[in-house]
Amino acid sequence: MPPMPSELKEALERAQSLIESADPDGALDVLRTTGWNAADNNSQKVKVLSLAAEAMIAKGDIDMGNRRKHWQRAYKNYQQALKLESSNKDVRRSMNKLASMMDEQAISLGKGFQMFDDGNPTPAGLAAISISILIFLVAFKYTGEALEQPLEGTTVVLEVSYIHPDNPNTRVEGEIVIDLYADKAPKHVENFLYLVDNDLYDYTSFHRIIDGFMIQGGDVEHKSGSGGYAGIWYGYCNGKTTDSTGAAYTAETCPKEDWAVPGEHTNGLKHGPGALAAAHAGLNTDGSQFYIVPSDSTPSHLDWNAGKDCSSQSCHTVYGMVVSGMDHVDAMSEVATGSGDSPTHDVRLISAYRADSA
Numbered sequence: 001m002p003p004m005p006s007e008l009k010e011a012l013e014r015a016q017s018l019i020e021s022a023d024p025d026g027a028l029d030v031l032r033t034t035g036w037n038a039a040d041n042n043s044q045k046v047k048v049l050s051l052a053a054e055a056m057i058a059k060g061d062i063d064m065g066n067r068r069k070h071w072q073r074a075y076k077n078y079q080q081a082l083k084l085e086s087s088n089k090d091v092r093r094s095m096n097k098l099a100s101m102m103d104e105q106a107i108s109l110g111k112g113f114q115m116f117d118d119g120n121p122t123p124a125g126l127a128a129i130s131i132s133i134l135i136f137l138v139a140f141k142y143t144g145e146a147l148e149q150p151l152e153g154t155t156v157v158l159e160v161s162y163i164h165p166d167n168p169n170t171r172v173e174g175e176i177v178i179d180l181y182a183d184k185a186p187k188h189v190e191n192f193l194y195l196v197d198n199d200l201y202d203y204t205s206f207h208r209i210i211d212g213f214m215i216q217g218g219d220v221e222h223k224s225g226s227g228g229y230a231g232i233w234y235g236y237c238n239g240k241t242t243d244s245t246g247a248a249y250t251a252e253t254c255p256k257e258d259w260a261v262p263g264e265h266t267n268g269l270k271h272g273p274g275a276l277a278a279a280h281a282g283l284n285t286d287g288s289q290f291y292i293v294p295s296d297s298t299p300s301h302l303d304w305n306a307g308k309d310c311s312s313q314s315c316h317t318v319y320g321m322v323v324s325g326m327d328h329v330d331a332m333s334e335v336a337t338g339s340g341d342s343p344t345h346d347v348r349l350i351s352a353y354r355a356d357s358a
Contacts, residue, residue, distance in 0.1 A: 008035060011031065027058075032350065036048050049078070054094075056070045154182055154189065155323070159175055159351040161350055165331060201288075204220060204349045207223075208341045211294075216291040218290045225342075230288065236249075260285045264319070270300065271302050273293055283311050283315070292322060
């Protein structure tokens with residue numbers, strides 16, 4: 001195993017010292033920036049995630065009014081660590097210890113109740129399954145009516161962190177709540193939720209910010225804005241469905257980094273304050289990157305309109321709307337930026353999760 005980079009070692013030691021000094025926020029700040037970026041492999045990332053979990057547990061002991069939220073985030077960090085290194089017994093022991101602590105405090109392990117634990121139904125899960133069967137039997141006779149109703153939207157929460165534009169000595173943490181329009185842009189919503197559910201948006205950044213226009217993030221590949229593929233295969237490889245020989249692309253013949261979501265820009269949704277839309281590099285090249293429109297922007301030039309040629313003009317798919325947290329979107333849009341519209345101080349997407357289960 002390669003030696004631990006000195007930068008990472010120093011970050012871990014610094015974070016541990018801050019936790020012991022009752023400064024978990026300072027520890028998290030070190031881990032999210034220096035620590036995570038210095039980790040070269042999964043084993044090292046596990047160390048960062050585990051120590052971040054410890055900081056969140058400590059934060060829950062200090063900020064008892066929000067203990068549930070902090071400990072759930074800590075538990076999620078342990079889960080992410082085990083995804084990277086499933087055989088790590090220390091992480092599993094720490095996670096089980098936290099689960100026991102949460103049980104004593106009547107705190108659920110996730111953002112909502114668990115239906116399954118290691119593949120087996122929990123008591124709440126069994127009850128939910130039974131109720132679901134009854135609902136299905138009752139609703140079956142009304143299928144015709146149900147099919148006429150639009151699909152319900154799904155709500156997600158983005159936990160963000162940024163330096164306040166009016167106070168450069170203050171780092172703000174907040175939540176942006178977004179309703180997704182599954183009935184208007186089913187592929188984009190499905191792809192977005194896949195990336196959310198698999199924690200791929202966690203610890204990414206808003207890499208491009210233009211005041212009076214939009215804030216852009218979601219590069220799950222390089223974290224810098226130079227990548228970001230679709231999590232699900234939709235038949236499009238960097239905007240194309242066939243290769244140079246005319247053969248149809250498949251998930252196996254198209255490199256993962258070129259997987260793309262086809263445009264759904266004709267869905268009638270328009271750009272306006274609070275709109276969530278897909279960033280892309282041309283028609284049918286939508287991936288993981290997205291942008292949010294602040295209150296002082298209405299970029300209608302990105303909308304599709306009848307007669308507009310989207311192969312040569314920008315047509316972007318809107319697939320969600322901010323319902324809470326626009327103050328954070330607006331503040332983030334005003335942070336100081338430098339070359340390439342990149343924020344001078346990193347604007348972070350700490351975590352993304354479904355609010356439906358909150």
